[in-house]
Each structure stands twice: as C-alpha cells, then as structure tokens.
C-alpha cells in the first residue's frame with residue numbers, strides 16, 4: 489500500500505506537458521523515436537510522471553528497436569497494472585501505473601528472457617532518476 493497523493497486534474501494540466509497529459513490521462517501514444525528515453529542507457533529508476541511511484545529499473549531496460557523505451561519486467565510485482573485493451577480494432581494488453589492509473593503503454597509477449605514480456609512504454613509517462621538517489 490502507498491500513501492502517495494494523486495494530483496488533481498488541474499494540477500496535472502499545469503505540471504505536465506500537453507504530451508505527458510495526453511499519454512497518461514487519455515491513453516495517448518508518443519511517436520516512435522521521439523521520446524526522451526527510447527535509446528537511453530542511463531542507470532537508475534523510472535518513475536511515474538504523475539505520482540512519482542517507481543515503476544521500472546534500468547537493469548530490465550533493453551533495446552527492442554521499437555522506438556519506445558522497453559523493459560522486460562516491472563520494478564516489482566504489482567507496480568504496473570495490466571488490462572485488456574480492445575481499442576483501435578486490436579486486442580492488446582494495456583499497462584497502467586497501479587498507484588494512480590496513469591497510462592504507460594502496452595505489454596507484448598515478444599520480450600527477452602527471463603520474462604518473455606515487452607513493456608513498451610511512453611517516455612512521456614516516465615521520469616528517470618539516476619542511480620543512488622531516491
């Protein structure tokens with residue numbers, strides 16, 4: 489359980505960029521190869537841009553070639569919530585922040601071992617923090 493405060497819509501509109509708002513609140517998708525983190529190899533943790541919950545660690549980040557930051561696992565079980573998304577005529581697995589419900593991206597079953605999963609995330613949903621600060 490967590491006691492992190494989920495910001496109000498007004499606060500989010502002020503604090504987030506329009507793209508960050510669109511992605512996290514309206515399940516938007518940034519264009520491939522345009523985000524801050526798709527080819528980043530910096531060590532550290534990736535936090536939810538909305539509520540600051542840690543969601544991914546750089547140890548599980550890999551180059552999927554997709555143009556979006558990709559991870560083969562969440563930082564901990566239960567941090568990233570998944571559900572079936574039937575929008576756009578496709579059946580996909582949507583990933584959201586389990587704490588605040590922010591849309592993060594989608595999960596595909598073509599990732600590397602040990603999980604075989606590919607968390608295909610939007611840079612706009614994430615905030616990287618360097619290792620050894622938190």
Ligand SMILES: [Zn+2]
Nearest residue numbers: 536539585588
């Ligand atoms: Zn969140």
